[in-house]
Amino acid sequence: MARSTRKDEILQAALACVSEAGVDATTIEMIRDRAGASIGSLYHHFGNKERIIAALYLAGTEQYAALLEQGFAKADSAEACVKLLVTSYIDWVVANPDWARFVLHSRGRVEASEMGEQLREANQQHYARIYQALAGYREQGCFKSMPIDCFASVIIGPTHDFSRNWLAGRARSDLADCRELFAQIAWDSVRA
C-alpha cells in the first residue's frame, strides 16, 4: 500500500525504539540511527515527532481492525461475535507484541496530542463497526442488560488485563493458551 520504503523503514525503526525504551525515552536521534536515515529525512516525511508516534498508533490499530473485519465476515451468531472480539485481539497481540505494547501504553498520549482528533475519529469508527455487528443480537435480547461501556469492558477487560501482564513479562501462563478460556468467559459474562 505504502510506496515510500523510507517512510516504512522509519516507522519500523520508531516501533522498535518505542518498544524498547518507551515513547518518552525514544528520541528522534534513536529513530534516525535505527532507520539509517538522516534527521532531515524524518522531518521531511513526518513533520515532527508527535506525528511519527501518531502514525505508528494508527497503523497499529488499523491492523487489529482489519483482523476483526475479516472475522466479522464469518461470525454469524452473538456468541461467535463476542468470542471473535477476544480471540482476534489475542491473536493480534501474540502476533504483534511490539505494536500491542505500544498501543496499550500510548493511547492517552496520542489522544492528548495534535493528532488526537484524528485518533478519536478512527476509534469511533472502530467501535461503531463493532456495535453495528452486535446491535442486531442486542435487540434480539441475546445479552444481559448493561450500559454499553460496561458491556465492552466486561468482554475485553480480562483479555486486556492479562495481555498487559503478559506483554510486561509478568504472566506465568502463555497468552496464546488462554485464547479459548477468555473467549468463553467473555461470552458467559454477557449472554442473557
Added chain:
Amino acid sequence: MARSTRKDEILQAALACVSEAGVDATTIEMIRDRAGASIGSLYHHFGNKERIIAALYLAGTEQYAALLEQGFAKADSAEACVKLLVTSYIDWVVANPDWARFVLHSRGRVEASEMGEQLREANQQHYARIYQALAGYREQGCFKSMPIDCFASVIIGPTHDFSRNWLAGRARSDLADCRELFAQIAWDSVRA
C-alpha cells in the same frame, strides 16, 4: 505516620503535577513550585526524580492494600472475597482518582527504575495476601479451574479496563454506579 511535613508536601505536589501532566511531562521545577519548596529540599529528601515517583507509587498502592486489608476482616465467603476485590478497587479509584490514574499508568516505569526491586517485592506481598485469602476456598472447589494469573485477570480485568476509561474521561457511565455490576460479573465468572 510520616512526621516530616516537608516530605509529604512534596509528595502531594508531585501527585498533583503527575496527575495533570503525566510523569514524563512533570518537571522537578513544577513540583518545586507547587510544593513551595526549594530544589535543594527536593533533593535533600528524595535524592532524585525517580525516587520521588517511586515513593508516590508505593504510597498509592499502600492505600489500596490497606483498604483491602480492612475488607478481608469481614469477608467470610468466597463470594464476599471476590466481590471485595472488585468493590474495594472501585472504591479506591473513585475516592482517589489522581492516585489511581498515576498508579495505573506508571507501573512499568517504576518497575524499570532503580526502585523496581522494592516495588516488585511490595507487589508480591500484595498478591500473596490476596491468594492467601482465597486459597482455602480454592481448595474447597469454590472456583472454576484456571491458571492463577488468568483467575486474577478474570476477576479484576473488567474493572481495570472500565476504570481506565473512566479515569480518562472516556466513559459515559459513572464508575461508582457499576460497583455491583462488576462485582457480580466477577463472581459469576469464577464460581465453580
Added chain:
Amino acid sequence: MARSTRKDEILQAALACVSEAGVDATTIEMIRDRAGASIGSLYHHFGNKERIIAALYLAGTEQYAALLEQGFAKADSAEACVKLLVTSYIDWVVANPDWARFVLHSRGRVEASEMGEQLREANQQHYARIYQALAGYREQGCFKSMPIDCFASVIIGPTHDFSRNWLAGRARSDLADCRELFAQIAWDSVRA
C-alpha cells in the same frame, strides 16, 4: 588539516578559557560564549566537555611532538639530541604559553578521563620516538648509566620546573634567556 572551522573555533575558545580560568572553572557556557557558537554546536562536534579537554590536550602535545620531530632531523650527536629536548621544549612553551600551561596542569585529569587510553597511547609513541633517537648513543656509552625514567627526569626536570614557575608568573628570569643554560646543564648531567 582540520577542515571544520567551527570545530577549531571551539577548540581555540576552549584553550583561551582554560588558560584563564583553569579546566574546572571553565564552563561550557564560557566556551560557547567565546566561540560564538551555540551549546548544541559544542555538543554536536565534541559530545561532552571531557572530550573537548582531551582534544585540546592531544592537539597541544602534537604541536610539541612535531617541533621535536623537526629537530631530530638535524640532531646528529648525543649532545645535540639531549639539548634539543630541552630547547625545543622551551621554544614551544615560549611560543605557546597557553597550551603549555594547560598541558602541564591537565595531564592527570585527561589521563583519568574517558579518553585516557588514547592519551597514554599517544604519550607512549612520543617517548618511544625519543628513546629511539637516543638508543644508539646509549649503546655507544655516551651517557651515564641510570634508570631510563630517571634519565628523562634529569634531562627535562629543571626545564619543567622552571617552566612551571615561569608560566605561573613566579619567575624573575625570562624563560627564553635560560635556553642555553638548561640545555648545557642537561647535557652535563647525563654525559658519561
Added chain:
Amino acid sequence: MARSTRKDEILQAALACVSEAGVDATTIEMIRDRAGASIGSLYHHFGNKERIIAALYLAGTEQYAALLEQGFAKADSAEACVKLLVTSYIDWVVANPDWARFVLHSRGRVEASEMGEQLREANQQHYARIYQALAGYREQGCFKSMPIDCFASVIIGPTHDFSRNWLAGRARSDLADCRELFAQIAWDSVRA
C-alpha cells in the same frame, strides 16, 4: 600541637578525599562523610571549603619545612646543603605521598584563592630560609653562576619531575632508590 581533635579529623578526611578524587571533585559532603562530622561542624571550624584546602596545603608544606630545618642543623657544607634539599624532599614524598600529591597539584589553586597571600608569605619564608642557608657558600663561590630561580630549578627540578611521575604511578623505578642519584646530580649541576 592542635588540641581540637575534630579539626584534625576533618583535615585528615579532607586529605584522603582530595588525594583520591582531586581538589575540585572533592565535595564538602565527601569530607563530612569521611570525617564522621556534620556539615555545620565543618563550617564552624573552617568557614568554607577554600579555607579547608588552604589549611591542608599549609600543613603539608610545614611538614616539609620542618624536615628541612632538622637537616640544616647538621648540613655543614655546600654539598651537604644542596643534597639535603633533594633528599629531604624525597624522604618527605615517600613518607607522605598523599600530602605530596596534593601539594604538587594544588599550588596554583591555593595561590589564587582567598588565602593566597598567606601562602605566598609562607612560601617566601621557606625560600628565604633556604637561600639564607646557601648564601654564605654562594659568596664563597661554591656554585656555578646562574640566576637564583634557575639555581632552584636545577637543584630540585629532576626530583620534582620524577616525583610527579612516581606519584602518578608512571615511574618504573622506585623513588626511594633514586635518592642518592638525584642528590649527586643536583650537586654536580650546581657546583662551581
Added chain:
DNA sequence: AATGAATGAGTGTTCATTCAT
C-alpha cells in the same frame, strides 16, 4: 528527496553555604 550542522530553551542535578535549633 536527502543531509547534517546549527540552534537554544529547558532538564535533572550538584554543591557550597546559611541558620534556626
Added chain:
DNA sequence: GATGAATGAACACTCATTCAT
C-alpha cells in the same frame, strides 16, 4: 560546639526542530 534541613545559583547536558546546501 554541633546538627542537618533548607536554599538557589550554577552546571553539564538533551533533544526537538530548522534550514542552507
